[in-house]
Amino acid sequence: MTSPLLKKILLPLIVVVVLGGFGWVVTQQGPMAATRITVATVTNQAISASVFGIGTVEARYNYRIGPTAAGRVQQVLVDVGDSVQAGQTLAIMDAVDLDSRIQAAGLAAERATASIASANAQTKEANARFNLAQHEAQRQQSLAAKALVSQSSSDARQQDLAVTQAAVEASHAAAAVAKKEQQRLQAEQQALRQQQANLTLTAPVAGMITTRDAEPGTTLVAGQAVLTLADPQSYWVKARIDQSLALGLQAGQTASITLRSAPQQALPGKLVRIEPLSDSVTEERIVGIAFTPVPAALSSGELAEVTLQTGQKDSALVIPNAAIQQQTGQSGVWKLNPDNSLQFTPVQTGIQSLDGQVEILSGLQADDTIVVYTSKALSVDSKIKVVAQL
Numbered sequence: 152m153t154s155p156l157l158k159k160i161l162l163p164l165i166v167v168v169v170l171g172g173f174g175w176v177v178t179q180q181g182p183m184a185a186t187r188i189t190v191a192t193v194t195n196q197a198i199s200a201s202v203f204g205i206g207t208v209e210a211r212y213n214y215r216i217g218p219t220a221a222g223r224v225q226q227v228l229v230d231v232g233d234s235v236q237a238g239q240t241l242a243i244m245d246a247v248d249l250d251s252r253i254q255a256a257g258l259a260a261e262r263a264t265a266s267i268a269s270a271n272a273q274t275k276e277a278n279a280r281f282n283l284a285q286h287e288a289q290r291q292q293s294l295a296a297k298a299l300v301s302q303s304s305s306d307a308r309q310q311d312l313a314v315t316q317a318a319v320e321a322s323h324a325a326a327a328v329a330k331k332e333q334q335r336l337q338a339e340q341q342a343l344r345q346q347q348a349n350l351t352l353t354a355p356v357a358g359m360i361t362t363r364d365a366e367p368g369t370t371l372v373a374g375q376a377v378l379t380l381a382d383p384q385s386y387w388v389k390a391r392i393d394q395s396l397a398l399g400l401q402a403g404q405t406a407s408i409t410l411r412s413a414p415q416q417a418l419p420g421k422l423v424r425i426e427p428l429s430d431s432v433t434e435e436r437i438v439g440i441a442f443t444p445v446p447a448a449l450s451s452g453e454l455a456e457v458t459l460q461t462g463q464k465d466s467a468l469v470i471p472n473a474a475i476q477q478q479t480g481q482s483g484v485w486k487l488n489p490d491n492s493l494q495f496t497p498v499q500t501g502i503q504s505l506d507g508q509v510e511i512l513s514g515l516q517a518d519d520t521i522v523v524y525t526s527k528a529l530s531v532d533s534k535i536k537v538v539a540q541l
Contacts, residue, residue, distance in 0.1 A: 185536040187526040190487055193519040196469050198510050200399060200462035200502030204438070206390025208410070208453045210381035211439065214356070217365075217376040218244050219349045224369045224377060231363050235354045235380065242365075242377045244350040249343060256340040263333035270326035277322045281315040288312040358382045361451060386445050388420065388455045391435040399461035399502070400425050406440045411454040419443050422459055462502045468511040472503060474523045483514065485522035485529050493522070493531050 223245040229235060288308040295305035362379040365371060388408055392400065406420035424439035440457050442449075474484045475498070483497040501510030515521070522529065524541050 185534040186529060187536050187538045187541060188485075188487075188522045188529070189524045189539070189541055190520050190537055191471055191474065191523045193468055193470055193511065193515045193517055193521065195466055195517045197465045198463070198467050198469050198502060198504050198508055199460060200510075201505045202392050202396040202400070202459050202461055203505060204390035204392040204435075204457050204459070206388045206438075206440070206455055206457060208386055208449055208451055208455055209389050210358075210361070210383070210451060211385035211387050211441075212356075212382040213361070214354075214358070214380040214382070215376035216241060216352050216354075216378045216380060217374060218352070218371055219373055220346055221372050222247065222350070222370070224365050224367050224371065226367055227363065227365070227377060229360050229363075229378065231360050233360045235358060235360065237354055237357045239354045240351055241354055241360075241380075242352040244352070246347065246350055249347050249350070253340060253343045253347065256336055256343055260333055260336035260340060263329055263336055266329035267326060267333060270322060270329050274319065274322035274326055277315065277318040281312070281319050284308070284312040284315040352377060354380055356380070356382050381451065383449070384445055386449045386451070387423065387439050387441045388457055389437065389439055390455070390457045391430065391433065392438055392459070394429055394434045394436055396503075397425075397429075397436040397438075400436070400438065400459065401461075405460050407458045407460075408440060408442065409456045409458075411456075412450070418446060420457065458505065464502065464510065467501065468515060468517060469508050470511055470515070470521055471523050472507045472509040474521050475500065475509065485525075486515070487520040487522060487535075487537075491535070493529060493533055493535065495531070 224242060225245040226243040227241070228243075229239075229241050235241065288305075288311065291300060291305040291308040294300040295302050358380045360378055361381045363377075364379065365375070365377045371377065400422065402422055402425060404422045406422055408418040408420045409416070410418070419442070420440045421443050422438060423441045426437040426439075429436045438459075440459070470484065475482055476484060476495070478495050481497050482500065483495050486494045486496045488494055496514050498514030499512040501512045503509045526541060529535070
């Protein structure tokens with residue numbers, strides 16, 4: 152074949168191939184290419200709403216055990232990790248001068264008791280003198296009325312009567328003061344004895360020692376802890392849930408707990424607390440999930456994954472959550488009509504499941520076909536091509 156002939160045949164062929172390739176690229180891969188979509192059918196099925204969170208195992212009830220008054224630690228009888236029984240002695244504080252103070256308060260109370268006895272005796276004596284003075288005053292007053300004695304003599308007896316009456320009142324007051332002092336000293340002695348009893352630190356409940364905060368010889372102020380006791384029966388998971396998923400949370404909902412140390416085992420649990428304050432930084436809600444029952448050998452601080460079942464319906468219209476789109480501030484889906492045209496349909500959603508399904512309350516019917524994924528943004532005029540996957 153000669154060179155002119157080659158030019159006459161091959162050159163147009165090359166041009167056709169190039170133009171064809173260019174046209175294919177433009178129509179299949181370029182701006183004029185159809186938007187590839189995957190679709191799904193609206194189905195009627197059961198759906199369970201769940202939320203997921205991560206937290207740590209903690210004791211709900213921790214007891215920080217320490218003295219009620221300032222003092223020095225004399226003995227610490229337990230260590231971290233020890234299991235203790237309710238009422239068991241855990242540590243002893245140094246009494247210092249407490250015994251001497253109790254003895255001094257007791258002696259002072261005895262002295263007050265003697266003062267009461269003395270005041271009572273004085274009262275008896277004063278009453279006797281008052282009765283005699285009263286009789287003599289009445290007699291002198293009667294004789295003065297008959298002019299048998301002078302008026303001044305009668306007045307003198309009246310004065311004696313007033314003096315003895317004052318002595319009676321003074322003795323009563325002295326007895327009352329002595330009794331008050333006795334009560335005060337007895338109360339002080341009782342308070343010191345209670346303080347002495349508080350020197351022995353005991354376990355309020357059966358549990359496990361989680362921290363040892365002071366050693367013998369350490370001086371503590373009132374309220375400072377020597378030990379921390381955790382109640383193993385109160386172990387729970389304190390977890391964080393995304394705020395956007397926390398709307399349906401209610402105390403009492405069942406939960407599934409998976410410990411980091413046993414990822415293959417799901418433990419039963421129950422939502423027992425929804426804290427009113429959320430974490431504004433992480434946008435999470437903090438909840439407490441109790442074990443039902445509490446397993447043995449839990450480790451405080453261990454990470455755990457929790458799944459809370461917030462709702463369940465045996466029959467509901469369900470679509471993939473990925474199909475939900477936002478158009479002009481409205482939630483909806485792209486519905487694929489039988490004539491292969493697109494229609495944005497607003498929908499109202501209900502509960503969502505962790506496997507990516509969402510309940511449709513209104514806007515769609517069973518067997519409607521909707522767009523799930525698209526290769527680019529859609530409009531009603533989009534040229535589409537349904538594919539199996541993107």
